Amino acid sequence: MxxxxxxxGVSEKSGYIQKSLADFYRFLLSLKGGSWTESEIMIIPEGVDLDSLKFLLRRVSDVKLRSLVFYFCGNKDDVRTENGFIFCGDEIKLQYIEENALHTAVFF
Incomplete structure (x- = not known):
């Protein structure tokens, strides 16, 4: 890979995927979105805490990715900070994500 x-996403309902997550997933699969394969896309609909995110990024860094795309679909309580953004109550610093691939895009 x-x-x-x-x-x-930030769904509190087990198994529920926000419409914007499903739309972005379909976009990535499309020609306009880059024709990603399903195996290249991971959906986490019920949010992620900082420890889980760091674990995921450590696993990703082992694979030596060329490109990494993160799409965070938060809620009205999520805000930008000087070094990143607050998501689900945790500050996500962009450096955590950006150091794991040659090319990185983060959508918040």
Missing amino acids: TRCAVIV
């Missing part, structure tokens, strides 16, 4: 997309 040379690229990976991680789509993270």
